Amino acid sequence: MNRDDLLLSLRSLPANRRIITALDVPGPEQALTLANSLGLDGGFVKVGLELYSAAGPKVVHELRRTGKDVFLDLKYHDIPNTVASAARIAAELGASLCTIHASAGRSALTAAAEALSTAPLGPDAPEGRRPALLAVTVLTSLSETEMAEVRPSSDSLQQSVERLATLAWDCGCDGLVCSAADLPQLRKAVGPEPLVVTPGIRLAGSGTDDQHRVTTPSMAVAAGADFLVIGRPITRAENPAAALANIAADMT
Numbered sequence: 001m002n003r004d005d006l007l008l009s010l011r012s013l014p015a016n017r018r019i020i021t022a023l024d025v026p027g028p029e030q031a032l033t034l035a036n037s038l039g040l041d042g043g044f045v046k047v048g049l050e051l052y053s054a055a056g057p058k059v060v061h062e063l064r065r066t067g068k069d070v071f072l073d074l075k076y077h078d079i080p081n082t083v084a085s086a087a088r089i090a091a092e093l094g095a096s097l098c099t100i101h102a103s104a105g106r107s108a109l110t111a112a113a114e115a116l117s118t119a120p121l122g123p124d125a126p127e128g129r130r131p132a133l134l135a136v137t138v139l140t141s142l143s144e145t146e147m148a149e150v151r152p153s154s155d156s157l158q159q160s161v162e163r164l165a166t167l168a169w170d171c172g173c174d175g176l177v178c179s180a181a182d183l184p185q186l187r188k189a190v191g192p193e194p195l196v197v198t199p200g201i202r203l204a205g206s207g208t209d210d211q212h213r214v215t216t217p218s219m220a221v222a223a224g225a226d227f228l229v230i231g232r233p234i235t236r237a238e239n240p241a242a243a244l245a246n247i248a249a250d251m252t
């Protein structure tokens with residue numbers, strides 16, 4: 001599936017299927033229990049490094065079998081051959097979204113994007129869609145000081161984010177992971193096309209947990225977010241399916 005068709009198909013999903021519930025749990029049993037508690041409408045779930053390290057590809061197959069779309073957030077950062085192979089496996093697993101560090105460089109970004117556009121899809125591929133490749137620009141946990149230690153540059157952090165985002169899009173990536181606070185500025189640099197997935201979301205009037213800058217679902221969508229990654233407001237709710245429905249209502 002080419003990039004335009006893929007982005008159109010992902011953007012046409014209803015609001016409740018553009019919320020990605022982060023399965024930040026240490027094992028497959030907790031992950032499946034949580035995924036099932038989202039109800040039939042809770043379409044997307046995020047499998048990150050913690051769960052994948054503990055449970056491996058099997059948990060992705062099991063989540064696909066329960067009908068969930070999977071955001072496989074492993075943030076690839078390796079040589080072109082290795083990231084391309086990992087991306088092909090994401091396609092075989094039937095993941096809907098996967099991630100790569102833009103700082104892996106032009107060759108690795110291009111190799112991963114090309115691998116996904118030609119990879120055979122596994123039987124669990126959702127609606128015939130290949131995974132979308134999302135680039136992580138600068139981890140939001142990095143301060144200006146830490147950035148200067150690892151990558152001394154005359155660029156400001158914001159300039160680095162914009163440069164890496166533009167590079168990733170030029171190399172064939174399908175979108176970006178970006179905080180809502182940085183999104184308006186980033187959209188000016190990359191335009192409306194790249195798919196944007198945004199974490200750090202809270203409903204107005206609820207707590208912020210350990211997130212420093214939070215945005216409401218409607219504000220994130222207004223700023224140009226396509227998908228929202230949400231953890232504790234859903235996973236720690238008494239009724240996760242109801243919490244998800246409330247957030248979806250705020251998005252529209």
Ligand code: C5P
Binds near residue numbers: 139200229231232233
């Ligand atoms: O519980 P909460 O909604 O804060 O979880 C947000 C999810 O998004 C977590 O899985 C977290 O690792 C992820 N994330 C984030 N901030 C970023 C990137 C990812 O909170 N900048």
